[in-house]
Amino acid sequence: AQKVTQAQxxxxxxxxxxxxxxxxxETRDTTYYLFWYKQPPSGELVFLxxxxxxxxxxxISGRYSWNFQKSTSSFNFTITASxxxxxxxxxxxxxxxxxxxxxxxxxxxxxxxx
Amino acid sequence: xxxxxxxxxxxxxxxxxxxxxxxxxxxxxxxxxxxQQTPGQGLQFLFEYFSETQRNKGNFPGRFSGRQFxxxxxxxxxxxxxxxxxxxxxxxSSLEGRGPTxxxxxxxxxxxTVL
Numbered sequence: 122a123q124k125v126t127q128a129q130x131x132x133x134x135x136x137x138x139x140x141x142x143x144x145x146x147e148t149r150d151t152t153y154y155l156f157w158y159k160q161p162p163s164g165e166l167v168f169l170x171x172x173x174x175x176x177x178x179x180x181i182s183g184r185y186s187w188n189f190q191k192s193t194s195s196f197n198f199t200i201t202a203s204x205x206x207x208x209x210x211x212x213x214x215x216x217x218x219x220x221x222x223x224x225x226x227x228x229x230x231x232x233x234x235x
Numbered sequence: 236x237x238x239x240x241x242x243x244x245x246x247x248x249x250x251x252x253x254x255x256x257x258x259x260x261x262x263x264x265x266x267x268x269x270x271q272q273t274p275g276q277g278l279q280f281l282f283e284y285f286s287e288t289q290r291n292k293g294n295f296p297g298r299f300s301g302r303q304f305x306x307x308x309x310x311x312x313x314x315x316x317x318x319x320x321x322x323x324x325x326x327x328s329s330l331e332g333r334g335p336t337x338x339x340x341x342x343x344x345x346x347x348t349v350l
Contacts, residue, residue, distance in 0.1 A: 156338070164323060165238075166341040212278065222291055223339065225270075225278035 125215055127226035134203050135234050142198045142229045144213030150174075153217045155189065155196045160210040160228070169211075172196065203233045237262065239342035241326050247348045253314040256345045260307050260328030266290075267309040268339065269301060272323040281324075284309055285331070313347075321349045 124147040134140045146155070157169040170180065172189055180187045184201045200207055210230045214223040240259040248254050260267050269281040280293035284303035301311040307328075313320055323346050327339035 158339075158341075163343055164325075164346075165343040166325065166327075166339070168338050168340070171338055222280045222283070222293065223268075223270075223278075224280075227277045 125213055125224050125226040127211075127213055127229050129229045130227070131230045131232070133232045133234060136205060137202050139199060139201050140203055140231065142200075142211050142213075142231070144196045144198065144226060146194050146196065146213070146215045146224075148194070148215065148217055150217045153215055156214045156216065156223065157187070157196075157198050158212045158214060158225075160212065162209070166212065169198075200231075203231075205233050205235050207231060208233045239326055239328050239340050241324075241342035241345050243345060244343065245346050245348075247350060248316050249350050250316055250318060252316050253312060254316060254347060255310055255312045256324055256326075256347075258309045258311075258326030258328075258342060260309070260326075261340055264328035264330055264340070265307055266329045266331055267303055267307065268327045268329075269309070269311050270325045270327065271295075272325055272344070273321070278325070281311065316349045318349050321347060323347075 126145045128143055153174045155172045158166040159169055160166045170187055177189050177191055186199045188197045210228040212228045213226045216223050242257045266285045268283040270278050271281055272278045281295055282289055282301050283291040287303045298314045303309045323344040325341055325344045327341045329339050
């Protein structure tokens with residue numbers, strides 16, 4: 122079965138600290154896509170990044186960076202110099218080539234303390 | 236460009252009633268997906284519609300149904316409501332709904348409370 126695990130349920134950090142959110146997925150597919158979404162208190166999920174299974178290059182976007190390691194089936198997300206506005210629930214979501222369904226993890230609730 | 240619009244934002248129903256939720260996708264998007272979010276189960280896929288056809292369906296009972304209109308707007312219906320149906324129902328649209336191009340754009344959701 123396709124599955125995704127976000128082992129960290131809640132994380133609290135002090136502003137300006139770095140924080141890494143873990144995501145481990147399971148699949149037998151060779152082609153798949155990995156997404157991260159952010160859900161602020163308003164409820165709307167906001168797209169952060171999409172990565173396909175053939176591209177293992179790490180990516181950096183401002184204070185955000187992603188580390189994709191196919192060998193360990195992980196797609197971790199790091200926020201550098203965290204800010205209070207980063208407080209939200211973050212979801213990792215694989216999409217497998219065999220279907221259109223997003224498999225969301227249980228989410229990691231991040232609280233950044235000023 | 237207007238985002239995904241869901242109505243109503245909040246509603247309260249009693250057990251046994253039925254409810255209809257509406258979703259207007261981003262203009263030009265042909266795929267609409269629905270997700271249920273609860274504290275216990277997280278985000279679970281309900282179904283996906285593309286060009287008025289249900290293309291994919293999650294593991295929910297037949298009480299949950301949906302449809303898509305020719306203008307891509309979608310509705311989902313839950314009949315014979317149960318307490319466990321209390322949740323945030325999220326609608327998402329995308330151009331085609333496939334993984335490679337399938338970035339989902341979400342609405343703010345409809346929060347349903349069943350008493």
